[in-house]
Amino acid sequence: MxxxxxNATTRINDDVLAAMLPYFSESYGNASSIQHRFGRNASEAIARARQQISKALCIQNADELIFTSGATEAINLAIKGVVARYSAIGNHIITCQTEHKAVLETCLQMESKGSRLTYLPVLDNGQIDTDQLARAITPETILVCIMAANNETGVVHPIAEIAKICQQNGVLFFCDATQYIGKQHALDLAQIPIDMLCLSAHKFHGPKGIGALYIRRHKNKPTQIEPLIVGGNQEGALRGGTYNVPAIVGFGEAIQRMDxxxxxxxxxxxxxxxxxxxxxxxxxxxxxxxxxxxxxxxxxxxxxxxxxxxxxxxxxxxxxxxxxxxxxxxxxxxxxxxxxxxxxxxxxxxxxxxxxxxxxxxxxxxxxxxxxxxxxxxxxxxxxxxxxxxxxx
Missing domain, CATH: 3.90.1150.10 (Aspartate Aminotransferase, domain 1)
Structure with missing residues (x-):
């Protein structure tokens, strides 16, 4: 064969799989049970993976990274979380006609609940017109959702320019970078002012079922969202549930091995x-x-x-x-x-x-x-x- x-999924890197295996059979503790060594070992492994991912993306504060079950959950958390928190400011969301179905379906759901959506067209080459994006922003706009790279065509959007437009207009920018990361030059979040960004490990030779949402914590204006899954206080109470330690370890190893x-x-x-x-x-x-x-x-x-x-x-x-x-x-x-x-x-x-x-x-x-x-x-x-x-x- x-x-x-x-672009659907990648085979797992052999070294990534090897790094994961001990957390199934040896260090199998619950990362929230830090009263004993098994739990502390798991917690330390998660902290290490969080640092590995943060370093790869130039994230200055590792706590800005929220682990999820994958990019789809992260997309739902970002969009629904912003709508819930910023509804008093506005109800307008801007996205693009060629976004992944996870974004489009979430936006459609928000539209059915009262949000106003603008779906930007694309040029013949698949890119958006950034001037058109700038003109679409209104005082009621709370969020712009534009992917970094299209999952079907591979077309890359000018995300640095999009981020600048959003920053100048005081609008949050959420970027689905699921296909981009690991398939292009490194993404430097210290230089590009993206407010929220999602990724998924299985797109760059990591395990399935693990992803993350990056949420920038501005010093003067931190990005705020409501949780999608409540329960325990994991991930700063933004995503409750027992940690998938082996997958998180694999996530960190995979992104560290990107070249x-x-x-x-x-x-x-x-x-x-x-x-x-x-x-x-x-x-x-x-x-x-x-x-x-x-x-x-x-x-x-x-x-x-x-x-x-x-x-x-x-x-x-x-x-x-x-x-x-x-x-x-x-x-x-x-x-x-x-x-x-x-x-x-x-x-x-x-x-x-x-x-x-x-x-x-x-x-x-x-x-x-x-x-x-x-x-x-x-x-x-x-x-x-x-x-x-x-x-x-």
Whole structure:
């Protein structure tokens, strides 16, 4: 099997798994039970992981990091928490049409409860117009939610500029950085004034089921949110529940082992694949190619070749038609539609996402097999025949 679906999840790093194992069978204490050694060992392991993550993101105060079950929970905590705390100031939220479904569905829920939403469109390359963002801010705006990098196309938004616009207007900025971290140059939260940011360990060779929400504590104006899960006083009473110690340890180890130089080599693999596939298959389009993109992400639209049919013909190659969170949906990708693609072309789109474990040989095999599969589908397609004859677009 050739695994090319790393934006959905990554294989765990062997060293990360090794670091986690003792906390299942040896140091298995409850981190809140600090009266005895087992609990203190677990608590110390969490503190160490918190420091590792804070160092990687240039977070000056490790207590600004709240552990969650993953990015989806962190997104819900950030958006719902701000709406609950700042409702007396305003009820306006600005987001983007191409955000992850976790953001869009949470915003939709807030809209049904009285919040006013602005969904910014994107340019053809998948980026927002920052001037349009600035114009959309009103005195009632309490939150801007814009992701760092799109999970389907890999298109990177200008988050430093967005953060500056929000800061100048006194509006909170929440950034979903789930796909960005570990796949681009290091994110320096000491330099970029992002108020809240989420991430998830399984996107950069850590374990599933663990993520975090960063909440900046301004000296004069600390960001305030209401908790989503109440119970104990874990995480400063912002997220109750027993700590998942092995996963938190794995989170810290995975982010500590990130090497941004690896992504320079991965970008070379991506470019090699794209050049080869464009040369071999006619009428193929790379979505977001004229925008800054993650080094590992390739979003291909192959004219008049349904992606679902291609995937069925290539059972030994693992890729997807889009976000894992909407797999099974018959609707075309909301991201591609927002970028101006037709529904038909959006349904003819593959997402290929590589990692440091992907080899040049695997990509060459994929190019060959994908080229052959496309050729067979088109040979049997009446629509392709009509297109070749110039009877349809």
């Amino acid at each position: 050739i695994y090319l679906d790393n 941004t130089d690896e992504w320079k080599e991965i970008a070379k693999l991506r470019d090699h694949f794209e050049n080869a596939i464009v040369a071999r298959i006619p009428h193929i389009f790379i979505n977001g190619a004229n925008a800054p993109r993650l080094a590992n992400t390739i979003n291909l639209s192959i004219k008049h070749v349904p992606a679902a049919e291609l995937i069925g013909r290539l059972p030994e190659i693992v890729f997807s038609t889009g976000s894992a969170c909407v797999t099974g949906s018959r609707a075309p990708s909301h991201v591609l539609i927002a970028m101006g693609l037709s529904e038909e072309l959006a349904r003819c789109t593959l997402r290929i996402s590589i990692s440091k474990y992907t080899t040049l040989e695997e990509l060459d095999i994929t190019v060959n097999q994908l080229t052959e599969a496309v050729s067979k589908v088109r040979e049997q397609s009446p629509i392709w025949m009509l297109f070749k004859q110039g009877l349809i677009d």
